[in-house]
Amino acid sequence: MNITYCRNCIRMSSSLQYHFKKPAEQLADFVFGFSSLNNISDCKEGVIIPNGRIDLLLCRTTDGRFFIVLMGLETQPKTMPQQNISMFFSISFNPLSLEYILDESIAELVNNGKELPEKFWGFREEDLNNFEDFCSKASDVIKKHLSNSIDERKRNLFRLIFDVNGEISIKELSETIHWSERQINRYFTKYLGVTLKMYCKILRFQKSLEYIKDGILSPQLNFSDQSHFIKDVKKLSGVSPKELFKNDNDRFLQFLVFPKK
CATH class of the missing domain: 1.10.10.60 (Homeodomain-like)
Incomplete structure (x- = not known):
């Protein structure tokens, strides 16, 4: 997709704070980008629309709960989940990552998602403290899981x-x-x-x-x-x-x- 993105762009919409960063060239076929969204709980009418990516989300709720979720493809619009999520950091994967990084199918997760085990890939709640550090850690972890043999x-x-x-x-x-x-x-x-x-x-x-x-x-x-x-x-x-x-x-x-x- 040829939409123009800045390397590390920040966009504020009302009280929402959004960051986006592209991956290193080595990962470009597998990772679309890294992003963060803060103050989500202030967004009462948010609509999520299909983007063709697979998102791995590190989430924090307004009551302090931390969890990690893998989202399948969206094929229809849906309202923001009512989970009182205050912020998340995200890895947006391209489809090729399913076979060569995540090593799984998301066929059963269309318009849905699943919570992953605690400390998946070594991620912790502290990783939500700094976006740049998260991007670096995520990149290193992805490289370790990347298959050496690509069709x-x-x-x-x-x-x-x-x-x-x-x-x-x-x-x-x-x-x-x-x-x-x-x-x-x-x-x-x-x-x-x-x-x-x-x-x-x-x-x-x-x-x-x-x-x-x-x-x-x-x-x-x-x-x-x-x-x-x-x-x-x-x-x-x-x-x-x-x-x-x-x-x-x-x-x-x-x-x-x-x-x-």
């Missing part, structure tokens, strides 16, 4: 999908990376729990947010027409492009990832 067809598969924001057919993918259409589809359903077509639709929607954020409410990507564009945006965000652009009360948290202009 280059799969690496190229995701590079190509991201480069074109999901605007590619499975036939073209298959011919380009020399992997059968059947195997590609089975890979997506096995590890992600969604079809390639659905995943590509999410990436195209994410790229569309960049234009919607700037008030461009007509399709700039490969939608067949305006009604198709509106239908897809509504399905993945719950509202029309016009309502997304207004972003009343800063409730669409995904817009936090866009740096200020």
